Amino acid sequence: MTTLDVMTLFPEDMLAQLPLTFRFMTPIESSTFEENCTEYRFGRSLRHFSGQYISLGSYKPLSNIIYEDFLTQEP
Amino acid sequence: MNSPDYFLLYAHNVPVRGRDGSAIYDLRGGRIIRINNRCFDLLATLKEKPIDDVRDGYSFGDPAALDQCLKTLLDQNLGFITETPQFFPELNLNWVLPNVLHTAIVEHNFDHYDLYRHVLKPLDRLLCRHIEFRIHTETATADDLLKLAHFLSDQTVKSVSYLIQYAPFLTPRFVEDLYEQSPKTDHLIIYSAPHFAEIKPQKVYFVPRSLEKPGSESARYVINTQYFTEALRHNPYYNRKVAVDRYGRIKNCLQLATTYGNVALDSLSDVVQQPDFQELWFSAPDCILEVQDSPLRYGLYLPYALEKTDHPGQYQIARS
Amino acid sequence: MILVLSYEDYEQGTDPVIDWLLYHQVPFLKITLRDLIKGRIRYQIDITNGDIRLNDISVRQQVRVIWNRRLMGEMGKILPDHSHELNTEVNHTVRRELTDLVTYLSYLFKDKIWLTTFDRLAVNKLEMLNEAQCSGLAVPMSRIINNRTDLQAFQRASASGLISKTISNATTVYVQDTYSYGMFTHALTPGEIDEFPPLFFPTLFQEKIRAQYEIRAFYIDGQLFPTAIVNSSPNKSTDRKLDSSRDTTHFIPCQLPPSVASAVRVFMERIGLNTGGIDLIRDTAGTYYFLEVNPVGQYLAESNRCNYHIEQHIAEWLIHKNQLP
Numbered sequence: 001m002t003t004l005d006v007m008t009l010f011p012e013d014m015l016a017q018l019p020l021t022f023r024f025m026t027p028i029e030s031s032t033f034e035e036n037c038t039e040y041r042f043g044r045s046l047r048h049f050s051g052q053y054i055s056l057g058s059y060k061p062l063s064n065i066i067y068e069d070f071l072t073q074e075p
Numbered sequence: 076m077n078s079p080d081y082f083l084l085y086a087h088n089v090p091v092r093g094r095d096g097s098a099i100y101d102l103r104g105g106r107i108i109r110i111n112n113r114c115f116d117l118l119a120t121l122k123e124k125p126i127d128d129v130r131d132g133y134s135f136g137d138p139a140a141l142d143q144c145l146k147t148l149l150d151q152n153l154g155f156i157t158e159t160p161q162f163f164p165e166l167n168l169n170w171v172l173p174n175v176l177h178t179a180i181v182e183h184n185f186d187h188y189d190l191y192r193h194v195l196k197p198l199d200r201l202l203c204r205h206i207e208f209r210i211h212t213e214t215a216t217a218d219d220l221l222k223l224a225h226f227l228s229d230q231t232v233k234s235v236s237y238l239i240q241y242a243p244f245l246t247p248r249f250v251e252d253l254y255e256q257s258p259k260t261d262h263l264i265i266y267s268a269p270h271f272a273e274i275k276p277q278k279v280y281f282v283p284r285s286l287e288k289p290g291s292e293s294a295r296y297v298i299n300t301q302y303f304t305e306a307l308r309h310n311p312y313y314n315r316k317v318a319v320d321r322y323g324r325i326k327n328c329l330q331l332a333t334t335y336g337n338v339a340l341d342s343l344s345d346v347v348q349q350p351d352f353q354e355l356w357f358s359a360p361d362c363i364l365e366v367q368d369s370p371l372r373y374g375l376y377l378p379y380a381l382e383k384t385d386h387p388g389q390y391q392i393a394r395s
Numbered sequence: 396m397i398l399v400l401s402y403e404d405y406e407q408g409t410d411p412v413i414d415w416l417l418y419h420q421v422p423f424l425k426i427t428l429r430d431l432i433k434g435r436i437r438y439q440i441d442i443t444n445g446d447i448r449l450n451d452i453s454v455r456q457q458v459r460v461i462w463n464r465r466l467m468g469e470m471g472k473i474l475p476d477h478s479h480e481l482n483t484e485v486n487h488t489v490r491r492e493l494t495d496l497v498t499y500l501s502y503l504f505k506d507k508i509w510l511t512t513f514d515r516l517a518v519n520k521l522e523m524l525n526e527a528q529c530s531g532l533a534v535p536m537s538r539i540i541n542n543r544t545d546l547q548a549f550q551r552a553s554a555s556g557l558i559s560k561t562i563s564n565a566t567t568v569y570v571q572d573t574y575s576y577g578m579f580t581h582a583l584t585p586g587e588i589d590e591f592p593p594l595f596f597p598t599l600f601q602e603k604i605r606a607q608y609e610i611r612a613f614y615i616d617g618q619l620f621p622t623a624i625v626n627s628s629p630n631k632s633t634d635r636k637l638d639s640s641r642d643t644t645h646f647i648p649c650q651l652p653p654s655v656a657s658a659v660r661v662f663m664e665r666i667g668l669n670t671g672g673i674d675l676i677r678d679t680a681g682t683y684y685f686l687e688v689n690p691v692g693q694y695l696a697e698s699n700r701c702n703y704h705i706e707q708h709i710a711e712w713l714i715h716k717n718q719l720p
Binding site for chain 1: 177199202207228236238257259262302305330378
């Protein structure tokens with residue numbers, strides 16, 4: 001997660017009408033903010049009744065072909 | 076009076092003892108730190124006794140020896156000092172998976188069996204989590220691939236990887252569209268291609284290599300909690316996996332000769348739930364002669380044919 | 396049958412539980428707000444007989460357990476969105492119609508077994524501080540203040556300084572260009588306080604706790620799954636969420652002292668929650684402070700890091716309750 005120093009998005013006249021928490025906002029580079037889920041792709045699953053079914057890769061290689069090796073080696 | 080200090084490894088750092096050495100598996104950081112067996116024993120003692128109580132027994136006349144060892148462990152961010160070790164249990168090492176099958180390797184050429192009726196629908200009922208397709212394109216068309224990706228788009232499978240034999244209709248544009256239109260696609264690799272091309276970094280490629288030379292022979296390690304806990308009781312290469320070759324033969328792995336039926340004649344669901352089919356699922360590293368004494372055995376990737384030894388429940392890597 | 400009330404879109408806590416319901420072949424139905432308003436399922440609510448039929452399934456007769464997982468969370472995404480000058484008023488009316496429809500459903504099925512009842516989906520953070528205190532949990536000194544003079548006095552009374560945080564659990568992330576701007580817990584410096592205007596919008600302040608580590612404890616029906624968030628870095632953020640992806644932040648299983656675990660259980664029973672994520676902090680003297688509870692908090696990250704399999708526990712709870720005679 002890539003962040004910058006605390007700042008505010010709002011001008012002083014607006015801040016005067018807002019809780020003080022609005023003065024201390026942390027900017028997070030959106031592409032690095034996990035809650036935005038920007039790095040994921042989503043399909044569907046009828047059995048799950050899910051219209052945004054997260055596409056998750058495996059925690060282990062699937063077969064004897066290790067993709068990263070396969071892609072980097074000479075034929 | 077202050078409570079005594081204890082040293083604990085963070086729970087995701089799990090020590091494993093081997094015959095001639097030990098290792099700490101950093102399951103969060105995906106790394107292995109080699110240690111000697113004396114250090115392994117020390118870590119076990121430190122869990123039970125305060126640092127000051129351990130110091131005398133460990134140092135053998137060198138009072139700084141233990142502190143030096145602890146400094147190294149702390150510098151490597153492997154553990155912490157606490158006065159309340161009783162509040163920090165070890166990592167739960169149970170492996171569970173809510174899927175009858177984790178992996179299916181499906182070889183197909185759109186000719187020998189009905190991919191949908193004989194394989195994909197049963198795989199969906201078995202809640203198969205990941206599928207790797209190896210598509211031979213002698214008789215395949217672009218529409219076959221689009222139909223396949225479309226079919227999978229609302230199934231339970233969580234990711235699909237394709238290794239597709241090059242054919243002229245597989246243009247970079249078509250392949251990129253196929254990837255974009257099928258969000259469950261993890262890797263899409265066109266093999267035996269005229270030249271190398273990276274269409275999408277880490278994901279979509281054209282490669283000249285053929286499947287006959289699949290990859291390197293060097294040892295590979297997989298370090299994460301799921302793999303580690305699975306390897307304690309299962310062989311992660313075979314566990315909850317099925318392979319179907321281009322003729323529809325059901326196997327534990329495409330490389331193996333043994334078949335357990337044919338999808339056109341036998342129910343895939345029934346076959347994968349037979350004890351004889353599942354036998355290799357339980358050939359855990361602790362049961363494999365060549366690796367059972369290694370401290371790295373729960374992280375080693377073992378894509379090898381296995382054969383039984385004379386000892387019940389023990390395997391060795393096949394020599395062929 | 397188990398009824399799951401959740402999102403149509405991605406909701407990270409729902410599908411991992413459904414994975415287990417499917418694995419155990421337990422009959423269930425998932426309903427989302429979109430299903431209810433976009434006509435994607437056929438249903439009618441028979442007010443006279445107190446039943447709802449979903450795709451010809453009688454909820455009254457067939458559903459025993461209801462898992463209420465953020466059904467209303469998609470409201471903002473599915474309200475009419477067009478440029479009509481009365482759009483705001485239309486949205487207000489539609490929101491009220493839907494809210495009354497859903498609260499009626501919760502009334503209708505109050506005799507079912509619920510994992511989070513509708514009236515407990517959102518809790519008041521301030522009320523929870525009082526309830527935690529009454530349950531025997533320590534809470535940080537907390538005040539809502541609207542003027543600089545009182546804030547300066549509160550600061551002098553708090554040896555370790557003050558933090559500011561939001562009163563509600565409303566959205567606190569604003570997206571502009573390539574950045575998301577979050578309102579996280581902030582440690583106030585004396586200089587910042589001195590520069591505040593004499594009067595300001597009421598804001599929540601708490602004494603800053605000198606943390607040894609923070610704890611996120613997932614609770615379900617008396618069972619606790621606590622995760623200690625231990626940060627080995629000398630440079631910690633005030634809000635630990637900002638450090639969660641750092642190598643020096645370790646999520647490790649932990650246990651609460653029996654007296655604290657017992658107080659947490661008393662607290663959850665007092666406030667009528669049978670599940671939730673509870674945030675605690677252990678200070679350097681060994682005191683455990685209650686910070687807040689989220690009735691439908693996310694649990695997956697801690698579950699994965701501690702290998703707790705919380706999603707399996709939730710599913711098994713639902714299945715068990717569904718099988719009770």
